Amino acid sequence: DTGVSQDPRHKITKRGQNVTFRCDPISEHNRLYWYRQTLGQGPEFLTYFQNEAQLEKSRLLSDRFSAERPKGSFSTLEIQRTEQGDSAMYLCASSLFREEAFFGQGTRLTVV
Amino acid sequence: AQTVTQSQPEMSVQEAETVTLSCTYDTSESDYYLFWYKQPPSRQMILVIRQEAYKQQNATENRFSVNFQKAAKSFSLKISDSQLGDAAMYFCAPGLMNAGGTSYGKLTFGQGTILTVHP
DSSP states (O other), X not given: OOOOEEEOSEEEEOTTOOEEEEEEOOTTOOEEEEEEEOTTSOOEEEEEEETTEEEEXXXXXXXXXXXXXXXXXXXXXXXXXXXXXXXXXXXXXXEOTTSOOEEOOOEEEEEO | OOEEEOXXXXXXXXXXXXXXXXXXXXXXXXXXXXXXXXXXXXXXXXXXXXXXXXXXXXXEETTEEEEEETTTTEEEEEEXXXXXXXOEEEEEEEEEEOTTSOEEEEEOOOOOEEEEEEO
16 A cells, blocks of 8 residues: 555646545545645645544535545545635545544645 | 644754754643644655653654643654755644544644755
């Protein structure tokens, strides 16, 4: 296993379009997290899954955002009707119980 | 809610010297973890060191050590014998444990400190 992988690495989209990002966690990790990071800032928590259950969503996650982890393995984050303010790095991380989170390399979204 | 303050936006150090990065936080939780993560330019976030809040002994990991002052809610990172590869953005991040003692890794990150290492 090579760690947490995210796809795509970069995405440029026009305002108003929908985008979907994928995260494949480390295989034995049952916890998966999404964060958003803007340039020069620390990541901000968006949402968390334990297996397939989405246990918490941040207020940052507006109605245009939805995340799924259908079989408790990979996860997708969809943004509908993208806005320029959605431009950021979207980070995925995974962990085991009582263990530190391992991060992927992120998906950089640019909304033009 | 947790807040994290890293008061040093940028720090620099000479190769082989020692540097300390500061972090203060505020939390109403009694049990939690604290992490320092490193993010090199255009590279992924990597764990540097972890401290359990219930442990009084400061964590060490090779050249990296922390000074954890629970009462003061302070968690600084000391890097000894700095190397060029240590250059990165460093983030302090408390992680919650809920009432059931289950850490679910929701991290609150500080604003980060950019560390430059001069040869």
